[in-house]
Amino acid sequence: MARRFVAPLTESEQQTLTSAYHHGEKRALRRRAHAILLSDQGHTIDQISEILQVRRDAVSRWLKQWETSGLDGLIDKPRSGRTPILDEHDHQRLQELVAEQPHQIRSLQARFQEETGKTLSTVTLRRALKKK
Incomplete structure (x- = not known):
């Protein structure tokens, strides 16, 4: 079985990864940074x-992403999701x-549908009203 490690990290890279591991916003980034540090x-x-x-295969993919794109390769890319109603x-x-x-x-819901042609559930309507 091949033993694959990341290329030796510079001091700057180690600091960046350690910071991402300890203070990263997303759990996925912290986990990936930890994997790179363990490989090092x-x-x-x-x-x-x-x-x-x-x-x-996830660890292997993270190592490849690190080597090709650095820290940017470890960060999740934005996803499209559903378009807002x-x-x-x-x-x-x-x-x-x-x-x-x-x-x-209920009357608000009916009037809104009448004016815009958009049907909203009461849950969606309440959520929209809480946002603003």
Whole structure:
């Protein structure tokens, strides 16, 4: 079995990874930075995958991403997700309708659908009103 390690890290890279490991916002980034640091210390991919409780191919992918893209390779890329049902104009119109009838969520829902043609559940409507 091949023993693959990352190229020796510079002092700057070690500091960057240590900072990401200790203070990174996302758990995934902290875990990936930890994997790179463990590899630099001489741990094999199998050992790292056992320590971090992840699959071997994930660790291998992280090492490749580190070597090709550095820290940027360890950060998750933005994902598209679902497009929002309501745009800024819709949010403004909802606020206007609430000002007219603040305690009538069902009538608000019906009027909004009548005006815009967009159907909203009461949960979506409440969530939209809480945002603003």
